[in-house]
Amino acid sequence: MAEKDKVTIVLFSGEMDKALAALNIAVGAASMDMEVTIFFTFWGLNVIKRNDAKVRSKGILRQMLNFMNKGGSKRLPLSRMNMLGMGPWMMGKLMKEAKFPTVEELVNLAHDMGVKFAACTTTMGFMGLTKDVFLPTVDVYCGVATYLVEAKESKVTLFI
Amino acid sequence: MAEKDKVTIVLFSGEMDKALAALNIAVGAASMDMEVTIFFTFWGLNVIKRNDAKVRSKGILRQMLNFMNKGGSKRLPLSRMNMLGMGPWMMGKLMKEAKFPTVEELVNLAHDMGVKFAACTTTMGFMGLTKDVFLPTVDVYCGVATYLVEAKESKVTLFI
Amino acid sequence: MAEKDKVTIVLFSGEMDKALAALNIAVGAASMDMEVTIFFTFWGLNVIKRNDAKVRSKGILRQMLNFMNKGGSKRLPLSRMNMLGMGPWMMGKLMKEAKFPTVEELVNLAHDMGVKFAACTTTMGFMGLTKDVFLPTVDVYCGVATYLVEAKESKVTLFI
Numbered sequence: 498m499a500e501k502d503k504v505t506i507v508l509f510s511g512e513m514d515k516a517l518a519a520l521n522i523a524v525g526a527a528s529m530d531m532e533v534t535i536f537f538t539f540w541g542l543n544v545i546k547r548n549d550a551k552v553r554s555k556g557i558l559r560q561m562l563n564f565m566n567k568g569g570s571k572r573l574p575l576s577r578m579n580m581l582g583m584g585p586w587m588m589g590k591l592m593k594e595a596k597f598p599t600v601e602e603l604v605n606l607a608h609d610m611g612v613k614f615a616a617c618t619t620t621m622g623f624m625g626l627t628k629d630v631f632l633p634t635v636d637v638y639c640g641v642a643t644y645l646v647e648a649k650e651s652k653v654t655l656f657i
Numbered sequence: 658m659a660e661k662d663k664v665t666i667v668l669f670s671g672e673m674d675k676a677l678a679a680l681n682i683a684v685g686a687a688s689m690d691m692e693v694t695i696f697f698t699f700w701g702l703n704v705i706k707r708n709d710a711k712v713r714s715k716g717i718l719r720q721m722l723n724f725m726n727k728g729g730s731k732r733l734p735l736s737r738m739n740m741l742g743m744g745p746w747m748m749g750k751l752m753k754e755a756k757f758p759t760v761e762e763l764v765n766l767a768h769d770m771g772v773k774f775a776a777c778t779t780t781m782g783f784m785g786l787t788k789d790v791f792l793p794t795v796d797v798y799c800g801v802a803t804y805l806v807e808a809k810e811s812k813v814t815l816f817i
Numbered sequence: 818m819a820e821k822d823k824v825t826i827v828l829f830s831g832e833m834d835k836a837l838a839a840l841n842i843a844v845g846a847a848s849m850d851m852e853v854t855i856f857f858t859f860w861g862l863n864v865i866k867r868n869d870a871k872v873r874s875k876g877i878l879r880q881m882l883n884f885m886n887k888g889g890s891k892r893l894p895l896s897r898m899n900m901l902g903m904g905p906w907m908m909g910k911l912m913k914e915a916k917f918p919t920v921e922e923l924v925n926l927a928h929d930m931g932v933k934f935a936a937c938t939t940t941m942g943f944m945g946l947t948k949d950v951f952l953p954t955v956d957v958y959c960g961v962a963t964y965l966v967e968a969k970e971s972k973v974t975l976f977i
Contacts, residue, residue, distance in 0.1 A: 502809050507975070509838055511897065514699055518669055518816075521779070525801035531809070539834055540897055556914070558907050565898060577671065577700055578725060587718050594716070595783035619841070623915035641845035649822050649851070649972040652809040655667070655816040656838075656975040662969050674859055678829055678976075681939070685961035691969070737831065737860055738885055747878050754876070755943035812969040815827070815976040 501532040503651035507644065510657055511540030511566075513573035513585050513600060517592075519657045520603035526653070527610035535607075536644045537635075538617035541657075542624075543568030544600065545614060545632050554625030562624060570600040608634040615639050661692040663811035667804065670817055671700030671726075673733035673745050673760060677752075679817045680763035686813070687770035695767075696804045697795075698777035701817075702784075703728030704760065705774060705792050714785030722784060730760040768794040775799050821852040823971035827964065830977055831860030831886075833893035833905050833920060839977045840923035846973070847930035855927075856964045857955075858937035861977075862944075863888030864920065865934060865952050874945030882944060890920040928954040935959055 504526040508519045523533045537545050548569035554560055575584040589599065598606065608614065615637040621627070628638065637643065648654050664686040668679045683693045697705050708729035714720055735744040749759065758766065768774065775797040781787070788798065797803065808814050824846040828839045843853045857865050868889035874880055895904040909919065918926060928934065935957040941947070948958065957963065968974050 518699060521801055526805050529802060529805055539838060558910055562907065562911065587722065590718055591722065591783045597783050623911045623917050641841055642849060645846050645849055653814045654973045654975060655814060656977050657816050678859060681961055686965050689962060689965055747882065750878055751882065751943045757943050813974045815974060817976050
């Protein structure tokens, strides 16, 4: 049996528009029978945080960071024209009108189609994040070595 | 006859500096006899909008978006040090002095060298953009599937 | 003898978080016996500027640019939550606590592990930067053609 073509995406950015682009490529590739992995790292981890997560971290700095960087698919800003949160609301309205799925819906769709979700343990370490903060859609918790093993076998490698 | 090596770039960003990087790589690759495709999506569509385009979209939100996100190669901000438009003007001056081409010149040069320009129909859909807004240099209007077919045959895949 | 798998990264961004991601992937790949090249271009050049460099450029605009865009691994902002420099300081503290290396340490580590550092001469040209501004860790000064020759032989190509 022939091996499937692979697509490996690093999602470093935590913005709604970039998350949509990453998930859209992932879902497209999965529907073309390609094997897709998304490695969520740094701000990108916000995309797969539970919207109702309570982060309990130690130390005042880490608490500040996690208060400001709450995350969850419903709290993602836009990379442009964020306008204190009006941008994402506006974009959400426009996409709904065009029957385009939300980040949350795309995360679930991607997961159902077999896209593999990997969360970067290095970032989790210094941000003081634990597994219970994340969606059950996360398949693997891993570091850069696991990413590279996948990436070097992939036809398409992207950093978003 | 041997097939040409392919380079496939997603241009998601609408900033002048990122557009310059993408176009510079594209022109370089084309001059090395590689086959290059740039997929313009999201804010990246601004790079290939006509500078004199009049966007007529329906609905107040879409009109606001297209008013604020006018686009065209002469209206691109910088990703850093934009300073309300002074940054791009300054960068333009410096590049002119160094005899480096503008975004507009690079778009035309790339097109003349056979770089394929693809515009993302999904973004056009929810932003309410029609084909008449874009430069005649656009070769294809397509979705993520067409991108992936090219990308998986490419030696170099980038997301900018 | 089999050829090594290659990883080629364009580091376009000059932010601390993106530099950390690029260097972390580079160090990871090098430790897995892959051949890694990082092409520093545009704002990314700031990562490999000497912290004590004195840029002497001609023309008032170029002087302004180089004053505002001083660079050096200790002066990199964050792509999010920069908060006038408080963000990078905070992030630095958190990473130190987690025993994660700084940008400077990662640059040296990467270099020691054989990661190739290439600086983009085109950007240097219009920004008015000369070789004495950069760290001795830079291996090559080159343009887009050299990048493409490496990239098309690489298993993993990223634009960060």
